[in-house]
Amino acid sequence: MLPESVLRRAADEMLCYKSTGQSVMEMSHRSKAFGEIIESCESLLREVMSIPDNYKVLFLQGGASSQFAMVPLNLFNGSGRADFVITGQWAKKAYQEASRYGQCNIVASSADKTFSYIPELDPSTFDKDADYFHICQNNTIYGTAFKELPDTGNVPLVADMSSNILSEPIDVSKYGIIYAGAQKNLGPAGVTIVIIREDLVGRARDNTPTMFNYATHVENGSMYNTPPTYAIYICMLVLEYIKNEIGGLEKMAEINRKKAAILYDYLDSSSLFKGTAAKKDRSIMNVPFVTGSEELDALFVKEAAEAGFVNLKGHRSVGGMRASIYNAMPVEGVTALVEFMKEFEKKHA
Numbered sequence: 001m002l003p004e005s006v007l008r009r010a011a012d013e014m015l016c017y018k019s020t021g022q023s024v025m026e027m028s029h030r031s032k033a034f035g036e037i038i039e040s041c042e043s044l045l046r047e048v049m050s051i052p053d054n055y056k057v058l059f060l061q062g063g064a065s066s067q068f069a070m071v072p073l074n075l076f077n078g079s080g081r082a083d084f085v086i087t088g089q090w091a092k093k094a095y096q097e098a099s100r101y102g103q104c105n106i107v108a109s110s111a112d113k114t115f116s117y118i119p120e121l122d123p124s125t126f127d128k129d130a131d132y133f134h135i136c137q138n139n140t141i142y143g144t145a146f147k148e149l150p151d152t153g154n155v156p157l158v159a160d161m162s163s164n165i166l167s168e169p170i171d172v173s174k175y176g177i178i179y180a181g182a183q184k185n186l187g188p189a190g191v192t193i194v195i196i197r198e199d200l201v202g203r204a205r206d207n208t209p210t211m212f213n214y215a216t217h218v219e220n221g222s223m224y225n226t227p228p229t230y231a232i233y234i235c236m237l238v239l240e241y242i243k244n245e246i247g248g249l250e251k252m253a254e255i256n257r258k259k260a261a262i263l264y265d266y267l268d269s270s271s272l273f274k275g276t277a278a279k280k281d282r283s284i285m286n287v288p289f290v291t292g293s294e295e296l297d298a299l300f301v302k303e304a305a306e307a308g309f310v311n312l313k314g315h316r317s318v319g320g321m322r323a324s325i326y327n328a329m330p331v332e333g334v335t336a337l338v339e340f341m342k343e344f345e346k347k348h349a
């Protein structure tokens with residue numbers, strides 16, 4: 001979802017952005033007007049996330065999936081080794097892709113229980129000379145999230161935040177690289193946000209493709225080639241919304257925790273529905289649940305869609321249901337879903 005006010009503003013400005021006489025889609029990325037948009041988008045992101053000055057912000061393409069390769073190509077320049085925690089399919093894909101470029105070690109995995117929990121980590125098992133340590137901070141498909149970050153010492157922590165960026169305040173200084181496809185919690189598909197500590201830029205392998213070298217994009221202000229201009233514009237509007245209408249990430253987090261609590265409280269009290277993620281590791285963004293019967297799950301998804309609750313089918317790899325309650329989902333949306341679930345439970349428990 002995107003906030004309605006953002007969509008309305010985009011609609012108002014569709015034909016003519018400010019006094020430019022053009023749509024943002026028609027602008028040259030080298031124009032003054034677009035230059036102001038990308039600068040404003042970056043400064044809003046810096047402000048909202050309190051990004052320290054020694055971090056660069058990049059607007060790239062290729063999705064989080066390209067970062068699975070871009071991170072190792074840029075960071076494998078010391079021992080050529082990296083540590084991974086396997087907490088789901090995205091974490092595994094990051095590991096598999098990086099394994100093509102260096103020696104990747106799995107320090108822990110929750111594959112034994114279908115990734116329904118975050119494994120305990122023992123820092124004494126971490127590789128002190130690793131070039132980086134990778135986590136997927138919020139596991140979109142399984143509804144788990146790291147509540148505590150691994151203590152990686154001097155090894156840069158790299159986090160995939162595709163499904164939790166901007167959901168709550170985080171301490172950026174704890175990370176070497178944060179990356180996120182924008183399409184889940186920030187804006188439309190097409191732009192990927194990378195927040196990278198300065199000292200990690202400029203260390204790519206010689207044969208790294210130019211477009212996959214962070215230095216290329218840092219040196220050119222994310223405009224080495226044509227950036228995804230319209231997607232960046234919508235991200236700017238979303239960031240203005242978070243800053244001005246919501247009041248920042250503390251407030252955003254309060255609303256998100258409230259929404260998640262409404263859903264989890266109901267799941268914990270229901271005699272039909274059951275949450276599938278370990279309580280201590282529950283995500284506030286993605287809430288997977290099941291009835292215990294595949295037929296009832298399918299019936300629920302069908303009836304829910306007919307009642308206007310769409311996209312509730314769980315990921316094809318796990319089945320069941322999943323409610324993704326990203327930033328733009330209002331509290332009323334979650335309350336209405338719980339009311340619908342209660343009705344369904346009455347009929348089928």
Ligand SMILES: *Cc1c(COP(=O)(O)O)cnc(C)c1O
Pocket residue numbers: 062063064065066090136138139140160161162163181182184
């Ligand atoms: C959706 C998702 C991805 C894939 O993102 P793309 O931008 O489609 O490449 C990667 N990681 C996580 C955690 C995701 O939720």
